[in-house]
Amino acid sequence: MPMIPFPFDYYRPATLQEAVALFGELDAGGKRPLYYNGGTEILTLGRMREVHTEAVIDVKRIPECRMLGRHAGMFVWGASLTLSEVHDAGLFPLLGKTGAGVADRTSRNKITLGGNICSQFIYKEAVLPLLVTDSLVRIVGPTGDRVAPIGQLFDQTLRLGGGDLLVQAMTATGYAELPYVTIKRRKSSAIDYPLVTIAAIRTQEGMRFAFSGLCAFPFRSLEMEDILNNRELPIAQRIQLASAALPGPILNDIKGSALYRKHVWSVAMTEAMEALEKGASIGR
Amino acid sequence: MAPGESGGSALAEIGRSVPKKESFYKVTGTARYTGDRTEARYLHASLKISPHAHARILGIDVARARALPGVRAIVTGADCDVLTGEEIRDRPIVARDRVRYHGEVVAVVVADTETQARQAVDLIEVRYEPLPVVQSPTEAMRPGAPILHERLGEYEKGPGVVPVPGTNIASIIYVRLGDMTQGWALSETIVENAISFKPSDHAAMETRSAIAEILPDGRIHVVSSTQAPFAVKMYMAKYFGTEAGQVEVEAPLVGGAYGGKAAIQLELIAYLASRAAGGRPVKAMYTRLQDMITAPCHIGLEAIVRLGSTKEGKIVAAHLTYRFDGGAYDDKSSDVARAAAGDCTGPYAFEHLHCECLTVYTNHPYASAFRGYGHAELTFAIERAIDALAEELQIDPWTLRMINIARPGDLAPTRDLLNESNLGDLPACMERMKALAGWDDWKVRQVDDFRIRAKGISCFWKNSSIDPNASSGAIVSFNVDGSMNLDTGVVELGTGTRTVLAQILAERMRMRTERIHVRSVVDTAISPEHWKTVASRGVFMAGRAVLHAADDAIRQLKAIAACVLRADPEDLELGDEEVFVRGDPHVRIEVKKICYGYMFPNGNTIGGQIIGRGAYTQRRMNPMNPFTGEGTPGPEWNVGAHSVEVELDTRDCTYRIVKAISVNDAGRVMNRMGALGQIKGAMSMGLSFANRETFLFDNEARVQNPTLRDYSIFRYGENPEYVVEFVERPCLDGPYGARALGEHGLIGMPAALASALSRASGVRLNRLPLFPERIWRARMGYADDSVSL
Amino acid sequence: MKEARCQLELRINGDTRLANAYPTDLLLDVLRDSFGLTGAKPGCRNGDCGACTVWVDGQPMKSCLLLAAECPGLEVTTIEGLKGGEMQRAFVEQFAFQCGYCTPGFIMNAEALSRLQPPPDEDTIRDWLQSNICRCTSYEEIRLAVREVIQRRSEGKLAEEAERLVEDGSGGMKGELNG
Incomplete structure (x- = not known):
């Protein structure tokens, strides 16, 4: 049984410029092209006809997309790095470990950082560490090559223009020294989508949090952070107040009811905040 | 002495951990399963399935699909009016006029390639008129509930099947002992406990596959991932009016079955597809989604158990109501229910008993056999009630069980008299389990501020009910080097049965198992019949047949050797591939010199190639009376005792299964590591089922989690520590005393897990699976009615 | 619905093999159907079960999550090519x-x-x-x-x-x- 019930063409440009130009041509030709990194989502959703395209543009051998390292005080994460590569590099445990909560190891050998962030699924857990660290993203597209804070572009999803390609993310290296928490709670299986995933970090100014699974999109909420950093109140009360400031309704689906999700989030938040306030970290 | 034993000499081959004969194929990727067969001449079938759980089919438009290049045929319900089913013939092969479950097949496309078939399926347009759905036995029995099978009374049905036309009751069976009025009068304490769980899946890693072809002389050739090639042969002949000998079925290695591949479904579809394509070979493989919802699943159950007891803990009255959720078609559901009814009390002797056991139609995927065949289900109902009674009586749950366990001299619910051979030694299993679990040391323990450890226990019995005339055969032959070939009709599902059968042959022939060659494919045209590779009957029945075949071969060897050695056959012995004179062992001849006859130095030859044959049928079986339960549906009750230890985090009710213990009466352990693997694998499956496995239905009875992503099963490292031990009290009918083993690690696991978690959480948990959210809701007093449960 | 096959040069178990495949073909299907390497099993075709795991440049990956078209230039190893027992x-x-x-x-x-x-x-x-x-x-x-x-x-x-x-x-x- 073929997995994909519709035909598409496969392209593998060698450079960013080629990729963007190709996208433009194919788009103009009505091919509804998609950039293809790990491709796992295009394949699985395509099988269910939840994604349609007539052309995929495989970008994962473009050197800029494969970059991994430090540059000018920043970690540079090529969008085509697999989640396994990001994890195994060990440069930034919050990102590595949060990404390592996605799917399973051999899937993560294929799933890329960029693919996860630009996913159609609602979880996109790899974006959480980028949100709490005010990371930068480099986008190449028909309007050129630009760098922007992720907070400006990420609102439920990464807001890209037509033909825009996420090339890299960049995180100030100093964040790797800070206490952090990454917690993922699932319904029952070791491999599953989250009931809730929390990525958090404690800076000089206070704690920062980003969540996935709680609402129908990943988010970081400054309003909630203000409440959660109000040390005049006990942790339990801060969590209670913060839950009233969620940016959307709590998910209620086959993984968990909204009632239980909220409870699980509260328990995990208690654990996270107690650790961070002590300056301790929690990894997977 | 048990069959096979000759007394005195120690067994060399029985008990030895011989790796499965097909081991090196399986670790190198060379093992071939049905779907691995690829031939250029094959056409490919793809299925259009119903998105509705209950709907009238208003019309099917195949024109666009038919016009696609490569499409050879399209089959719809209009092409075949045969109704199928082993108990009740209630199921069309392809839906006609109406669909009754989400995933039901409405059309089949046959095309040159899989891609073409799949693309054509997408172009078939089916117009439906949705109908109200029935989601549970309780709903199905409510007055005014939609009736799934209006023509229930007209369906052809097997003996002992008692449908109630005009209702959704597919079959009903009663079991009665003693006098309930008297029983309740004797009861000083009465408890009632209700349990339930929805249908779930087998989730074998190999999805079901079948290849069918109609040969020029009308013969039907089928290759299938089936546990029951001989049943496929029999039923296909019956359904399609062919002579039995005209159907040939091959069963290659099967990639996991657990009962789910005993059902006959895809073979019939592949046959219709081949017929529509002029008899050309058509290959059909279920996708994972179809394997989960289109193919038969694991049965659901709602049960109410009421127990009456003296204050000392002697249970004197039991009223049992079992309502199995058989789904949209009966298949084997009513037989699963019958098996559950036969052993309805669990391993206890209740003097006064009334059991009403129903199989109910719902708009769920239909159920078939699942490892344990109704026993994990009834055991969950009984054992949860026993725990509730223990709590009520303030008696230790282990002690309460020991007080009531059935012993030799007691009657089974079927009124069979129990004895030391037909009943395994459960008290011995219970004693050993108690020691291994440290049951007397502690049962609940606070670990830290949030974590509580607790233990739970259960025990069970299972009789292997099969058709009373089911038979099994074996053929043995020799190679010129004196090594042997063994053929039986037992399909190799991964249980290692064919290897154990080789061990039985080797033991009897007093040679090494490594010198026995076993085919890994069953072909009904060649292999002797084995009814079905189900019910943990492979070793028992085929093992007896192998012993007969070995004896037949030995007799022939001795006859030739007697001539050559000029000795009375009765004075001859066989050992180490030689026949020798018992009282003068240096007078001997090698088996390889006589197994193809013996050639004298001058060329004269006597005898010919030796072929041994054997067959076995279980003794004095007869079906249960559906109004009293009386009968002898199976030969022996095999038993075991389980324990599970958990650590519950009381904050979010997540938990870790720390340890699981199983002590089983194996009768005789035939292959130690194989037996441990069977028990541990079954425990794992039982725990996974109890911990997380269920279909999740929406309000329209559509399955919400038909992928292995959303229907999760245990993964590496989620398993607890397993502790497995055996008691060995031989069954005098089993080869070398062996008892059934393949299902028995599973049966008590759900009950033991629920017992431990109830103890840890302080609330009685009676619904499966035991999702942390379910436990949390029970503790908080919230309703158990979320989309996630 | 028309779709053009393409010729792919693949490195499989140390050999160079040519496959005539569609761009949408999964590595899993090309291994099984074009080369008879049926050791990789189609357990779910959804990346959930791992039965189709092979190595791509030495990394274990699910061959149902790869297009064959992605593989030219990469070393694919299946169970049939596994050396060292x-x-x-x-x-x-x-x-x-x-x-x-x-x-x-x-x-x-x-x-x-x-x-x-x-x-x-x-x-x-x-x-x-x-x-x-x-x-x-x-x-x-x-x-x-x-x-x-x-x-x-x-x-x-x-x-x-x-x-x-x-x-x-x-x-x-x-x-x-x-x-």
Whole structure:
């Protein structure tokens, strides 16, 4: 049984410029092209006809997309790095470990950082560490090559223009020294989508949090952070107040009811905040 | 002495951990399963399935699909009016006029390639008129509930099947002992406990596959991932009016079955597809989604158990109501229910008993056999009630069980008299389990501020009910080097049965198992019949047949050797591939010199190639009376005792299964590591089922989690520590005393897990699976009615 | 619906092979249908079960999550091309499979895992092996097999033997079952 019930063409440009130009041509030709990194989502959703395209543009051998390292005080994460590569590099445990909560190891050998962030699924857990660290993203597209804070572009999803390609993310290296928490709670299986995933970090100014699974999109909420950093109140009360400031309704689906999700989030938040306030970290 | 034993000499081959004969194929990727067969001449079938759980089919438009290049045929319900089913013939092969479950097949496309078939399926347009759905036995029995099978009374049905036309009751069976009025009068304490769980899946890693072809002389050739090639042969002949000998079925290695591949479904579809394509070979493989919802699943159950007891803990009255959720078609559901009814009390002797056991139609995927065949289900109902009674009586749950366990001299619910051979030694299993679990040391323990450890226990019995005339055969032959070939009709599902059968042959022939060659494919045209590779009957029945075949071969060897050695056959012995004179062992001849006859130095030859044959049928079986339960549906009750230890985090009710213990009466352990693997694998499956496995239905009875992503099963490292031990009290009918083993690690696991978690959480948990959210809701007093449960 | 096949030059088990495939074809299907390498099994085609695991440039990956078109220039290794039989032998000796359907995928994953340096700890072993589903065993048997190989490898005892096996290409599988 073929997995994909519709035909598409496969392209593998060698450079960013080629990729963007190709996208433009194919788009103009009505091919509804998609950039293809790990491709796992295009394949699985395509099988269910939840994604349609007539052309995929495989970008994962473009050197800029494969970059991994430090540059000018920043970690540079090529969008085509697999989640396994990001994890195994060990440069930034919050990102590595949060990404390592996605799917399973051999899937993560294929799933890329960029693919996860630009996913159609609602979880996109790899974006959480980028949100709490005010990371930068480099986008190449028909309007050129630009760098922007992720907070400006990420609102439920990464807001890209037509033909825009996420090339890299960049995180100030100093964040790797800070206490952090990454917690993922699932319904029952070791491999599953989250009931809730929390990525958090404690800076000089206070704690920062980003969540996935709680609402129908990943988010970081400054309003909630203000409440959660109000040390005049006990942790339990801060969590209670913060839950009233969620940016959307709590998910209620086959993984968990909204009632239980909220409870699980509260328990995990208690654990996270107690650790961070002590300056301790929690990894997977 | 048990069959096979000759007394005195120690067994060399029985008990030895011989790796499965097909081991090196399986670790190198060379093992071939049905779907691995690829031939250029094959056409490919793809299925259009119903998105509705209950709907009238208003019309099917195949024109666009038919016009696609490569499409050879399209089959719809209009092409075949045969109704199928082993108990009740209630199921069309392809839906006609109406669909009754989400995933039901409405059309089949046959095309040159899989891609073409799949693309054509997408172009078939089916117009439906949705109908109200029935989601549970309780709903199905409510007055005014939609009736799934209006023509229930007209369906052809097997003996002992008692449908109630005009209702959704597919079959009903009663079991009665003693006098309930008297029983309740004797009861000083009465408890009632209700349990339930929805249908779930087998989730074998190999999805079901079948290849069918109609040969020029009308013969039907089928290759299938089936546990029951001989049943496929029999039923296909019956359904399609062919002579039995005209159907040939091959069963290659099967990639996991657990009962789910005993059902006959895809073979019939592949046959219709081949017929529509002029008899050309058509290959059909279920996708994972179809394997989960289109193919038969694991049965659901709602049960109410009421127990009456003296204050000392002697249970004197039991009223049992079992309502199995058989789904949209009966298949084997009513037989699963019958098996559950036969052993309805669990391993206890209740003097006064009334059991009403129903199989109910719902708009769920239909159920078939699942490892344990109704026993994990009834055991969950009984054992949860026993725990509730223990709590009520303030008696230790282990002690309460020991007080009531059935012993030799007691009657089974079927009124069979129990004895030391037909009943395994459960008290011995219970004693050993108690020691291994440290049951007397502690049962609940606070670990830290949030974590509580607790233990739970259960025990069970299972009789292997099969058709009373089911038979099994074996053929043995020799190679010129004196090594042997063994053929039986037992399909190799991964249980290692064919290897154990080789061990039985080797033991009897007093040679090494490594010198026995076993085919890994069953072909009904060649292999002797084995009814079905189900019910943990492979070793028992085929093992007896192998012993007969070995004896037949030995007799022939001795006859030739007697001539050559000029000795009375009765004075001859066989050992180490030689026949020798018992009282003068240096007078001997090698088996390889006589197994193809013996050639004298001058060329004269006597005898010919030796072929041994054997067959076995279980003794004095007869079906249960559906109004009293009386009968002898199976030969022996095999038993075991389980324990599970958990650590519950009381904050979010997540938990870790720390340890699981199983002590089983194996009768005789035939292959130690194989037996441990069977028990541990079954425990794992039982725990996974109890911990997380269920279909999740929406309000329209559509399955919400038909992928292995959303229907999760245990993964590496989620398993607890397993502790497995055996008691060995031989069954005098089993080869070398062996008892059934393949299902028995599973049966008590759900009950033991629920017992431990109830103890840890302080609330009685009676619904499966035991999702942390379910436990949390029970503790908080919230309703158990979320989309996630 | 029209779709053009393309010629792909693939490196499979050390050989260069040509496949006439559609751009939408999965590596899994090309391995099975074009080359008869049916050791990789289509357990779910959704990246959930791991039965189709192969190596791509030495990394275990699910061949249902790869297009064949992605693979030119990469070394694909399937269970049929696995050299060195220690993991396979350990699976046999520990009874680490029953039906065997998940086994090739498990072994490909476990074998890659066992070659990690430094040797993987329990957490890493669990993390990797949770990529595959086995429905028959209790996983304890698999754990024992994998740990045994990892331990032997970390002790270096098999270093020489492994090299020899790779050279003679037998995978050390000859006549191991007897005795």
